[in-house]
Amino acid sequence: MNPLALEQNEKIISVNPVVYEMLSELGKRIYFPSKGILSQSAEAKKLAKKFNASIGTALESGKAMYLNSVMDSISGVSPNDALLYAPSQGTLELRELWRKKNLHDNPDLDGVACSLPVVTNGLSGALSVAADLFVNPGDTVLLPDMNWDNYLLNFEDRCGANLQYFNFFAGDGLDLDAFRDALAVQPVGGKVLVILNFPNNPTGYTATETEGTAMAQALLETAERGVNVIALVDDAYYGLFFTPEAMKQSIFCKLAGKHPRLMAVKADAATKEVYVWGLRIGFLTFSVGGAGENSPLYAALETKASGLIRSTISNACALSQKIISNALSNPEFYAQRAEKVDLMGRRAGKVREVLDSHAEYAQHFVAYPFNSGYFMCLKLKTVNSEALRKQLLTQYGVGTISITATNLRIAFSCLEEGEIEELFALIYKACCDLTPA
Amino acid sequence: MNPLALEQNEKIISVNPVVYEMLSELGKRIYFPSKGILSQSAEAKKLAKKFNASIGTALESGKAMYLNSVMDSISGVSPNDALLYAPSQGTLELRELWRKKNLHDNPDLDGVACSLPVVTNGLSGALSVAADLFVNPGDTVLLPDMNWDNYLLNFEDRCGANLQYFNFFAGDGLDLDAFRDALAVQPVGGKVLVILNFPNNPTGYTATETEGTAMAQALLETAERGVNVIALVDDAYYGLFFTPEAMKQSIFCKLAGKHPRLMAVKADAATKEVYVWGLRIGFLTFSVGGAGENSPLYAALETKASGLIRSTISNACALSQKIISNALSNPEFYAQRAEKVDLMGRRAGKVREVLDSHAEYAQHFVAYPFNSGYFMCLKLKTVNSEALRKQLLTQYGVGTISITATNLRIAFSCLEEGEIEELFALIYKACCDLTPA
Structure with a gap:
């Protein structure tokens, strides 16, 4: 295993060894190549005041080289902001703005230790990075029988997970018994990744406060029982709540930081929250019991997520990140x-x-x-x-x-x-x- | 295995069974969910003239719903073109424009059967899709000892490939003997993925015409000897040739369609060719002996690549695709x-x-x-x-x-x-x- 992976793994183990157990084999061995070209470039960016010959882009007069036929289609964003690479983990500006938005929307997260959001290529990117981090072939993924079909393609077809479905509805609400039963059969010492998606695709249903609390409680009890639980919250349609009953904060709030054996992962995206489907910007945020604010465990998970992003797509669209940062910074947003x-x-x-x-x-x-x-x-x-x-x-x-x-x-x-x-x-x-x- | 995967596999086998052997286990089982929501939406797009309630985006007066705080940063591209999803395989407009550009730059490809380029998230996206399609853990990947460090992260750390290096330079040019020796030890009946990267990162060296021909010949002989060869051409820096000696057409031209046991894969990108690093648009094009123009084999490989894209990132940035299409369509480009x-x-x-x-x-x-x-x-x-x-x-x-x-x-x-x-x-x-x- 690469020493850089070992270094991150040790950080995780020192804070919460259960999280290391939760990682897939790929999750364990992935690292961000922080000792190579990227870190040397970052160092040069700070210190190379005279000449910087470390940059893997083309510059003219110190700015991004560009064709007029490209910049004709872009306004209000400079060539540098539009065209230069964003970091694999996303621009710090956008990551901090998104965290701020999530805190604005989910006041219950105030004071709850979480990672900084890592920028992914849309919600699908967040799900596939989460899958790569946590799912080995044969691992159990539990999801409602009414669900988005890309879960199947990502978790089962791509990652080889064992998908188990629970009945979603009973009467006018959720079939909580089915959910609890599906968790109850998970063996102690095992691992289960549970997908929670509200508003749900395809039904347009969001749990009520009571239902959300019951689901969170069931997940917590499963963790307490000795099952490693990864609760993957797919908040794709977050914010589109139309009745007083629909829970207004993400179910992530009821799971984040609650138990050392309960890893809450929030996958969300500008895609539908900011009405920018094709711009392909999503986020992945982690929270687990036993890891405080600024815990090295979160830094390690962010680093591993960045390594997966680097190895698959290098980074998400810089122009999209800037456009969304601009929107989130707009007082009218x-x-x-x-x-x-x-x-x-x-x-x-x-x-x-x-x-x-x-x-x-x-x-x-x-x-x-x-x-x-x-x-x-x-x-x-x-x-x-x-x-x-x-x-x-x-x-x-x-x-x-x-x-x-x-x-x-x-x-x-x-x-x-x-x-x-x-x-x-x-x-x-x-x-x-x-x-x- | 999903029936949709079987269907694509049969197409491949019917044209060239060796290509099926070349696929990784993931490459064999991946498919594009063409019978589900996506195909029904496509059908509705054509036929639902009265009301189309199949669309997973938000529309207003039949156009993409948008926030002014978003469109403020975009000009010359309509909300529909900027914000709606692009297909997983990329917009047809961009795929055709890129093929045209490649034919313009590489006249030797004229009349050579190839797939249409599939749009990926940058060059890295093209490499990771190629890796997922063709590389099982333990498979051999052959590459020069002077190379881009993301090959290691993608092929070895992520995919578990067995990386073998050949000495790159001898004297004033390439060490062709080292290249031939590295191929000679590949066992008959086995498989090798060979990375060819000109202009090379980090050296800035492009093979001469003579060297390129010798390398292509060595690969062809390896295929003739009974080794399944996947030649992955990384054309990231294509076009930046500064001396008369540097080969002006991609080495892909010398490999495409040459032998049924030689799969030529061209990974290229607007990233450096169009000076748009952060826009994250790359391409993957396939060509193999025994498959003619419009062969169902190419359709199947495009479909499988699209399935991998769907399962990992859904699709690449639509705005970026439009900006690059605009640039490529510009007579001044x-x-x-x-x-x-x-x-x-x-x-x-x-x-x-x-x-x-x-x-x-x-x-x-x-x-x-x-x-x-x-x-x-x-x-x-x-x-x-x-x-x-x-x-x-x-x-x-x-x-x-x-x-x-x-x-x-x-x-x-x-x-x-x-x-x-x-x-x-x-x-x-x-x-x-x-x-x-």
Whole structure:
């Protein structure tokens, strides 16, 4: 093993040896090449006041060399900020701004020791770095049976994890018994990575405060029982909460720093929180019991995450990082964001209103609980969802997503409020088409 | 194995079963989730003329929802082009423009069957996708002993490959015997991934036409002998050629489509070719004997590469892709690029001139061959390179990179022509400081 990896591993072990046990083999051996070109360049950046011949970019008059045909498409960001490399862990400016945003949104994190967010290529980048850090082939990953299909591709197909599903809904809320049962069978001395995703894709459901507390409690009890628990919180749709019941702070707050055997990992992203899908900026933040503020354990995990980023993509887009830093620094940011959340909430409210005012729809479909996010799911009673999707598409020019044979996903995020009533009328009509009277 | 993976594997086997043998276990099982949300969304995009409730982004009046605090930093690119997701394989616009650029630069590729370039997160992204596709733990990766340190992190530390090094230089050129010897020991029935990097980092050396032909011939003979050869061409610094001798077309041209047992993989990037380091756009192009234009084998490899991208980062920055597409479409692009290559070439020429005109330098250091790229390397005769680097930095404010105990890398890419004479005078002075008379 590389001495730089050993050095980081020793830091982790000295603070909390359980975290070292949690790491995958790759997580154990990965390191950031801090003794090589990158550290020498960093040193030169500080000290080479006369000539700096250490830089792996092209400069002109001390600034980034650029083609006019490139800078024509960029404004308000200098060539240096737009075009030079960002560090593998992300720019310090953005990492600190994102932490500030997370503290603003999640006041319960105040005083809770966490790593600084590491910048990844979107939410997917955060998930794949987390997977590489913690998941060996055969390791158990526990997730709801209603979930984003990229979990399968990342954890099972790419990493070879053993995926176990728990039933998501029971009645009007979460199936907490199923969640507890799925945790209860995890063997003492073993390891489980649990994916928690609120607002949930595809259902648009966020746990209530009571449900969130119960889930956190179940995870804590599992850790207390002697299972190494990695709680991977996928906050992709964070902030899009539309009812008083939906929990307003990330479930990460209920897990961070709670137990030495409970590693809370927050994967979040500017992608949906800042409405910048294609800019590909996500974040990974760690918190575990037994590691205080500025703990070397967090530095080591940040270093290992950076090493994984370096080895796979080197770094995330610098221009995107600057654009998002600019947005987060803008005094209008929170007001602008609130306006969009409000708009999305009106769409969700309209969906609810339409469903409530058409009792006849229940003959063919009902809604799964939804209170947040981009989506809601219909539970179909009479027709196959793929058949319905095809009928809607070919006969009515309506696009929906068939998730399972009985579940159809509707994205209200991309619909105008005024379109929603007719959309559901067409879904009902298509169901009638497919069920001979 | 997922049926979608089997489907792609069958396509590959039907065209060239050797390529299937070349794939890693991950390469064999990876697939693009084309039957799920992504394909349904694509179908809806075409057919959902009335309402499209399949989209996982937020729209307003049919366009990307955005915050003014974000779009303030972007000009000349619409919110849709800047902010919506690009496909995992990259935008078709950019992929076709990059292919066109590669054909413009490499006329020998005209009529040679290749895949369409797949867009990756920079050159590193191209290397890591190639590694995931082709390298199992323990597989042999052959590379020059003078190389970029991220190869080690990606192939050995991340993927567990067995790295074998060949001596790079002999006299004024490449050590072709070392290269041939390293290939000769590869066992029949085995597999070797060979990294070819011209202009080379850290030496700034590009093979001559004769050397390039000899290397390609050695690889071809290895394939003919029954070794599965994956020739991974790292063209990061492509185009920065400063002498008549340096080969002007990528060595990929001499390998593409040459033998069914020789997979040529071209990893290249806008990063340095378009002077956009931080925008993180690279490409991966495949070519192998036995697969014609538009072969299903290429479609399958593109699909698998896209699946790896989907599972790790979902997609590369859309704004970056648009900016680079705009640049490549600009009629001034080639002229603007040539101007910068010329500027860099004058710097390289100045380095050569300074070294040639100071015979006394040879007491302490000589240059390794260089004719291209960003860098040149000094071979130190009297002092340790780390000691010299420290002396230069602390006593003279000069930043350089210590590559090995005897090799010091100088990046002329970031120096003005007028600084070069004094830089080398200071290096000489620092050497004298460290060697008592």
